Amino acid sequence: MKFLSKKATCNSHGQDSSYFLGWQEYEKNPYDEVQNPEGIIQMGLAENQLSFDLLESWLSENPDAAGFKKDGESIFRELALFQDYHGLPAFKNALVEFMAEIRGNKVSFSPDNLVLTAGATSANETLIFCLANPGEAILVPTPYYPGFDRDLKWRTGVEIVPIHCSSSNGFQITKPALEEAYEHARKRHLKVKGVLITNPSNPLGTTVTREELNLLINFIDAKGIHLISDEIYSGTVFDSPGFVSITEALVDRNMQNSDVWDRVHIVYSLSKDLGLPGFRVGAIYSNNKTVVAAATKMSSFGLISSQTQYLLSVMLADKEFTRNYISTNQKRLKERHDVLVLGLQDIGISCLSSNGGLFCWVDMRHLLKSSTFEAEMELWKKIVYEVKLNISPGSSCHCTEPGWFRVCFANMSEETLNLAMQRLKFFVDSTTTHRRSPGSPKKMFLTKWVFRLSSYEHEPER
Structure with missing residues (x-):
């Protein structure tokens, strides 16, 4: 170990979070309708598989794009040879137009302000490298995406200071919470360089309100700091209130020529809106020319292949x-969201009212033995190991209230989602029955009911 770097031997990656541990358990025993019907159902992965048929249909109708042809002529050699890190102009133009289309064309974007990165993970880390030094701080509202502990901190050396939000107002950002986080950082002798938000929120599945956006604009203006708006779920908003980009909020306040305009940055990707996480397509959008220039240089460490850029x-x-894709995908997300919410309601479990994203923020506080994070972990382990569902506990998202869980709904078939709800219903009903009858054997249902479900819930395909 002494021959390795501190980075190689440190334990600050966040891989030991229950968020990642749940994935590991799933990978050991993944559910498959035919091959492994008693396996763990993956509900901890925010992946959109609802509209692959639209993508596949387009590919079949446009074979030249997938075959790297232009006007019937192969451009394989052109794409296979060296490309600089500025990206293909045609792709950057198409991407900024797609970003505008998702936002109802209320705002426009210039390809000159766009930096291409290998996914949003790379985009967020690159921005942190550009905006902050090791030992400085970024404020992030809770609950937040567990991967930020890796993306924002691990290699940059930057600290995350939480902005604590509560269920009392639907976990919305407030001015007292912002000021409290800022003062907490100062007391820790941390220089605050910015605020990072996800809009729509991961894990809440809610859009940031215009009031919150204006509050954040005023806050970064007063403090002289940056704002990163991670908008990778902007195209998944399926219900009112609609999505308001931070750019739209700034334009509505005529702040295009202000100092704040240069201190607001957007992260985007096609992983969620287009369901292409494996393509590793991310982007930074900034009006700050220095940030764009620095981020473009850094992007050489994580480029998008020319073949991918051409196809897209x-x-x-x-x-x-x-x-057609945007509208159809949003409609399907709404339908699938409602399946999960209604299924949970039937079990006696409620969710935070949400209108976007690929997940719901689920309230299981009434199922805890006590209002503690120890009780939350105990419940989570039962759900993973006994119910065989991988969901993400709120503590992995730094939620301050035990008993909340993020549950994903778009990475599986509706039949698999219904099976997950049936498994959970058996568990909740059995747990409730056991609490009413203290003398009943505790584990009698744990091994039998999970396996019984798969034997009769699936009819053979016709």
């Missing part, structure tokens, strides 16, 4: 396809 430039330039 053709796809996103097809306006008829993008319009």
Whole structure:
């Protein structure tokens, strides 16, 4: 160990979080309807698999794009040879137009202010490298995406200071919470360089209100700091109130020529809106020329392949396809969201009212033995190991209130989601029955009911 770097031997990656541990347990025993019907159902992965048929249909109708042809002629050699890190102009143009389309064309974006990165993970880390030094701080509202402990901190050396939000107002950001977090950082002798938000929120599944956006604009203006708006779920908003980008909020206040304009930065990707996490397509959008120049240099460590850029430039330039995809995908997300919410309601479990994202913020506080994070972990372990569902506990998202869980709904079939609800219902009903009858054997249902479900819940395909 002494021959390795501190980075290689430190334990600050966050891999030991229950968020990642749940994934590891799933990978050991993944559910499969035929091969492993008693396995763990993955509900901890925010992946959108609801509209693959639209993508596959477009690919079949546009074989030249997938075959790296232009006007019937192969451009394979052109794409395979060296490309600089500024990216293909056609792709950058198509991407900024797609970003505007998702925002109802209320705002526009310039390709000159866009930096391409290998996914939003790379985009967020690159921005942190540009905005803050090791030992400085970024404020992040809780609950927040567990991967931020890795993305924002691990290699940059920057600290995350939480902005504590509560269920009393639907976990919305307040001015007292912002000021308290800022003062807490100062007491720790940490210089605050910015605030990072996700809009729509991961894990809440809610859009940031215009009031919150204006509050954040006023706050960073007063403190002279930056704001990063991670908007990778902007195209998944399926219900009112609609999505308001931080850019729209700034334009509405005529702040284009202000100092604040240069201190607001957007992170975007096609992983969620287009369901392409494996393509590793992310971007930074900033009006700050110095940030764009520095981030572009850093992007050489995580480029998007030219082949991927070419394929997606053709796809996103097809306006008829993008319009149909956005509207159809949002409709499907709404339908699937409602399946989960109604299924949980039938079990006696409620959710935070949400209108976007690929997950729900689920309230299981009434199932805890006590209002502690120890009780939350005990419940989580039962759900993972006994109910065989991988969901993410609120503590992994730094929620200050035990008993909340993030449950994903778009990475599986509706049949699998219904099976997950049935498993959970058996568990809740059995737990409730056991509490009413203290003398009943505690584990009699744990091994039998999980396996019984798979034997009769699935009819063979016709």
